[in-house]
Amino acid sequence: MRLSHPHILLAACLTFFLTGCLEFDISTEVHDDASVTRTVLVTGDSAEIFDSELPVSIDDRWTRSLDTSAEGKFVMTAVRSFPDADAMNAALSDSAGVRLRITASLTKSFNWFFTRYSYSETWHHYDPFGNIPLTEYLAPAELELAREHILTDAPYKNPGDSLALEDAERRFEEWRLRNMFESYYTAVLDGARTLNHPELPPENIEAKKEALFEAGAHSLDQGRLEESAKSFAAVLQSDHVYDALAANTEAVDRFDARRRMVGNVWKHDYSARIKLPGILQKTNAPSIEGNTAVWSDFINFCYIGDVSMTADSRSVNWWMIILLAIIIVMLLLSLVATALRRRKANLPRWQ
DSSP states (O other): OOOOHHHHHHOTTGGGOOSSOOEEEEEEEEOTTSOEEEEEEEEESSGGGGOTTOSSOOOTTSEEEEEEOTTSOEEEEEEEEESSHHHHHHHHOOTTSOSOOEEEEEEEEEETTEEEEEEEEEEOOOOSOOOSOGGGTSOHHHHHHHHHHHHHOOOOSSHHHHHHHHHHHHHHHHHHHHHHHHHHHHHHHHHHHHHOOTTSOHHHHHHTHHHHHHHHHHHHHTTOHHHHHHHHHHHHTOTHHHHHHHTTHHHHHHHHHHHHHHHHHHTSEEEEEEEOSSEEEEEOOSEEETTEEEEESOHHHHTTSOEEEEEEEEEEOHHHHHHHHHHHHHHHHHHHHHHHHHHHHHSOOOO
């Protein structure tokens, strides 16, 4: 079945990550005191949902349990409460750059009879390589068009949009491969400089960069690093490529971890839910369930840009209303008592 163009554009590497698909349902509930409870449901066909390479940060401080669904799938539930959004941000941070980076902000403001809550959560652009700006291959208008179709599923405004995205798909795929390739190429080049062997001069590697890309990019994309090393050795006509890689194993390992991270994020399905106290007033969510804002099918766009989720609510301060009612009743009673005293004082006195 042919996917719509934006989804082809952003799912170009899915064919390499077709196994082990999980469903992530991530709920954030903000409480009256501005504390936050985060619940992550991970559903899959095997107990590998406890895999340490989950694309979201869940460490031992989360309360985790494993169950099975009515369909016989495994369901892992991870729950953790935080005193505020800042504490949650610290728990969701990932300095290694191999998991999704999510940050949130929450403001609570008192407005006499109401308390307003404003929550925002950003799923950050997760390109872990960052070697080549995507804007060198796609125009801002094309990125905005992709955002519109992926995040809102809006129809094409005209047939030209469809044709434009077909061409953008090709340029996106070239960017994705070159952006990834650059990290491995740099690891080999820096390793050669460290090795400093006359049969593998760095300038020869630089001169044959394009040939190296053509020979090794696709095998790198599929994680066949040994085949890529063999391709580099063939293009450069030197087996000292293996020595250069051995001289820079840290960079090679970092490349492979980040390559796996991309596939590990891309192959799963994600939905996010935000529930605030009181009545939901405003949100950019495409759907609402009761008082919960819901986002889904957004992860593809995260590869090329941030996805911001916002929700505002208003909660009635009943204690304030009750207090005001008590004050009003007390004032009325005081006025009545004063009026009665005055009336009694003005009554004629019989001698």
